[in-house]
Amino acid sequence: MGDASARKTLIFNGSPRRQGDTAALIRALTEGLAGEYRVVDCYRADISPCVDCRACRKEKKCVLRDGMQEIYPYIEACGNIVIASPIYYAELTGKLLDIASRFQVYYSARAFRNEDPGIRPKKGGVILAGGGDGDPKRPYATAKILLRQLNVREIFPLVCSHRTNDLPAGEDGEALSKVRELAAFLNT
Ligand SMILES: Cc1cc2nc3c(=O)[nH]c(=O)nc-3n(C[C@H](O)[C@H](O)[C@H](O)COP(=O)(O)O)c2cc1C
16 A cells, blocks of 8 residues: 555544534644545444444455445555544444444454454544533543554544533634644644
8 A cells, every 4th residue: 555545534523513513623634634534424424333243253344235335445544543523421422433333343353253454554533522511531532442443553642622612613722723733643
């Protein structure tokens, strides 16, 4: 895989709001990215959750024929992955976790087929938006587990706009500046 793939960034957007806080932070990120990027809109993608059919314990693919089939090659080839989500009840959103359950094919490769899942080593980041309740530690920890499933070796410190009830993320100067730092980290 050449350098062009190393610069590709895959972004999982776990928000239902097209012009929401997560969207504003993703926009700032993509403005700073040097390479190609692709955003998976978890609320609108035609991707079902894993049903634990266990076929991937025996064969190297997911039997569910849906939008995830074109995301798998991108996951395997790209150089960067970012998980971006609003915080819902101190977690990533359910739709994002539904899609992330499809990463099970990679777990199965390692755990049941004794194979390398064939994912290029990557850098990654986590972007969260929250109204202001609770602690972002738990969704950040979940996102890091998911990124590691995808062979993300270096994870940038959490970027979080966590007072969106009072200040929209698009006006949160501190969070926006962290997003720009994340873009710079992913570009190198
Ligand atoms: C069902 C639901 C649960 C939420 N739970 C939390 C929470 O636990 N902590 C928090 O800070 N904000 C919580 N929020 C607020 C959102 O995280 C916040 O409004 C966020 O900025 C929305 O981002 P978006 O515009 O990208 O969708 C919740 C919102 C909803 C709808």
